[in-house]
Amino acid sequence: MASNAAVPFWRAAGMTYITYSNICANTVRNCLKEPYISEAVAREKVHFSVAKWVDGKPQKPIVRSDDPEE
Amino acid sequence: MAMAALRREGRRFAPMISPNPINSLRSSLAPSEEQAFIGVRSISTQIVRNRMKSVKNIQKITKAMKMVAASKLRAIQVRAENSRGLWQPFTALLGDTPSVDVKKNVIVTISSDKGLCGGINSTSVKTSRALFKLNSGPDKENRYVVLGEKAKAQLIRDSRKDIEITLTELQKNPLNYTQVSVLADEILKNVEYDALRIVFNKFGSVVSFMPTTATILSPEIVEKEAEAGGKIGDLDSYEIEGGETKSEILQNLTEFQFSCVMFNAVLENACSEQGARMSAMDSSSRNAGDMLDRLTLTYNRTRQASITTELIEIISGASALEG
Amino acid sequence: MFRQAPQLMARATTVAMRCRRLFSTDVPVEASADSTFVEAWRKLIPNIEPPKTPSSFMTPRPSTPASIPTKLTVNFVLPYSSQLSNKEVDMVIIPATTGLMGVLPGHVATIAELKPGVFSVHEGNDVTKYFVSSGFAFIHANSFADIIAVEAVPLDHIDPSLVHKGLADFTQKLNSASTDLEKAEAQIGVDVHSALNSALTG
Numbered sequence: 161m162a163s164n165a166a167v168p169f170w171r172a173a174g175m176t177y178i179t180y181s182n183i184c185a186n187t188v189r190n191c192l193k194e195p196y197i198s199e200a201v202a203r204e205k206v207h208f209s210v211a212k213w214v215d216g217k218p219q220k221p222i223v224r225s226d227d228p229e230e
Numbered sequence: 231m232a233m234a235a236l237r238r239e240g241r242r243f244a245p246m247i248s249p250n251p252i253n254s255l256r257s258s259l260a261p262s263e264e265q266a267f268i269g270v271r272s273i274s275t276q277i278v279r280n281r282m283k284s285v286k287n288i289q290k291i292t293k294a295m296k297m298v299a300a301s302k303l304r305a306i307q308v309r310a311e312n313s314r315g316l317w318q319p320f321t322a323l324l325g326d327t328p329s330v331d332v333k334k335n336v337i338v339t340i341s342s343d344k345g346l347c348g349g350i351n352s353t354s355v356k357t358s359r360a361l362f363k364l365n366s367g368p369d370k371e372n373r374y375v376v377l378g379e380k381a382k383a384q385l386i387r388d389s390r391k392d393i394e395i396t397l398t399e400l401q402k403n404p405l406n407y408t409q410v411s412v413l414a415d416e417i418l419k420n421v422e423y424d425a426l427r428i429v430f431n432k433f434g435s436v437v438s439f440m441p442t443t444a445t446i447l448s449p450e451i452v453e454k455e456a457e458a459g460g461k462i463g464d465l466d467s468y469e470i471e472g473g474e475t476k477s478e479i480l481q482n483l484t485e486f487q488f489s490c491v492m493f494n495a496v497l498e499n500a501c502s503e504q505g506a507r508m509s510a511m512d513s514s515s516r517n518a519g520d521m522l523d524r525l526t527l528t529y530n531r532t533r534q535a536s537i538t539t540e541l542i543e544i545i546s547g548a549s550a551l552e553g
Numbered sequence: 554m555f556r557q558a559p560q561l562m563a564r565a566t567t568v569a570m571r572c573r574r575l576f577s578t579d580v581p582v583e584a585s586a587d588s589t590f591v592e593a594w595r596k597l598i599p600n601i602e603p604p605k606t607p608s609s610f611m612t613p614r615p616s617t618p619a620s621i622p623t624k625l626t627v628n629f630v631l632p633y634s635s636q637l638s639n640k641e642v643d644m645v646i647i648p649a650t651t652g653l654m655g656v657l658p659g660h661v662a663t664i665a666e667l668k669p670g671v672f673s674v675h676e677g678n679d680v681t682k683y684f685v686s687s688g689f690a691f692i693h694a695n696s697f698a699d700i701i702a703v704e705a706v707p708l709d710h711i712d713p714s715l716v717h718k719g720l721a722d723f724t725q726k727l728n729s730a731s732t733d734l735e736k737a738e739a740q741i742g743v744d745v746h747s748a749l750n751s752a753l754t755g
Contacts, residue, residue: 167478173737177482178415178489182408183738184669184686185704187745191719193712204408209399210416216390223399224412315635318611319628319699323664323691326608329590360598407632407703432605441604467694471649471665482666486689490701493632
């Protein structure tokens with residue numbers, strides 16, 4: 161995938177290296193055989209809540225989660 | 231001697247012993263024989279019995295919490311130790327430069343969401359505050375990024391203005407690399423930095439946690455330091471295999487480094503949290519056990535004293551009749 | 554900087570390096586940069602002990618030897634395990650973004666970004682292959698190679714039918730993608746699946 165462009169296509173689209181490597185890893189995980197695939201997918205769940213602060217006041221927190229909202 | 235002890239206890243419980251509260255207690259509690267004979271200066275055994283019951287419950291709860299923490303620790307310790315190999319190549323390549331002098335420092339403090347885990351969160355916050363002070367200067371900007379409720383609560387008190395982002399609810403699912411890397415990504419996207427200083431507690435053993443700080447430099451600073459020589463001076467001797475420019479690779483590298491070091495840091499901190507909780511709950515159940523022993527002694531003394539009083543009254547009544 | 558550690562320390566710690574399975578490896582090697590930090594801390598904040606830094610938890614690497622060593626020492630680490638830790642091998646082939654690259658002892662110091670592909674370790678007549686999703690490889694002048702990957706699976710854990718299906722899905726997504734971000738995601742999917750395909754067939 162050597163490109164002569166100054167930046168790789170994913171960075172030009174606004175992704176960071178972390179996002180890129182996560183998408184690659186996720187794609188590989190989804191191509192595994194059973195039982196590896198179910199244990200891998202079950203392992204990598206994301207859930208956290210992030211709040212930005214402006215001038216010492218927290219803004220409304222955003223929850224990033226793989227689980228459906230309860 | 232028993233009476234002297236009783237007098238001491240009586241003084242401690244004096245506020246409770248005034249007649250009116252005891253009457254209300256008598257009406258609400260099941261009357262026991264001893265109560266009819268207790269004077270103003272001794273303690274009702276019912277009260278001591280209630281205290282003993284609640285202390286015993288607390289002991290059961292803390293013992294259970296200790297077991298839970300021990301089992302969680304076992305599970306997460308394996309992962310933490312396996313992840314230790316992850317940051318070492320980066321340190322081998324880029325060195326470790328906590329004394330780097332940069333304009334924008336971002337201090338990432340890792341703490342727990344839940345309490346009852348001993349002093350680890352306070353030590354993290356103390357270390358972060360000290361790093362903040364160490365790196366403050368006329369043209370320097372320092373910001374905090376806080377992970378976990380406990381550090382947030384402590385830092386809000388005096389550093390509200392310097393907090394940039396807070397992240398909570400991390401441990402809803404078992405910790406995994408994807409979660410931490412998405413977190414790291416969030417931080418990188420929202421914060422401008424020259425140096426990121428991650429503060430966490432490294433897990434040594436169940437009784438030893440070492441406050442540690444890992445430093446990650448932004449790609450521009452890495453290039454600057456490489457030119458200046460010193461720790462990262464050898465970086466130039468490395469060929470870049472990737473077709474892109476060196477700064478492009480450095481950018482990818484520093485992002486990846488942050489993600490890996492965060493992963494290890496979060497795992498180590500979680501281990502330390504469980505270990506600290508285990509030892510805190512252990513000392514708590516031991517304390518509860520001691521307290522229970524003392525209360526049992528008090529209870530027995532009270533009981534025996536009331537029996538003695540009863541006997542004395544009977545005997546003196548009998549001898550009065552005879553005499 | 555660790556490579557320039559005095560020869561004595563290098564000799565003494567080479568034995569320790571063999572068993573680098575870290576448990577309580579607190580080999581406190583206080584390097585000089587740490588001491589500036591420690592001093593500055595102690596001056597300003599005398600009451601609290603200075604925090605430790607990662608270098609104090611790591612055994613230092615040996616310095617570049619004069620002659621090329623016979624074996625390559627490989628560390629292959631994943632987030633959940635260190636697959637290979639200080640293993641001495643003859644050669645490794647890494648899937649760098651510029652193509653497959655063979656690394657022998659004495660290779661010039663390199664930093665390589667990895668693309669999705671097959672990573673193989675050659676030791677004598679044994680070849681162990683893994684499919685890595687992405688990561689980095691550092692080759693140091695002292696014939697140490699660090700390969701850090703996000704996800705690495707042995708080739709027989711991969712399901713070919715899912716690979717074909719995924720490739721078809723993502724090629725279709727690439728054609729129908731509208732925004733830059735969607736195009737990039739679809740492109741990544743296509744790249745990874747094609748690499749998986751060639752790994753299974755090749």
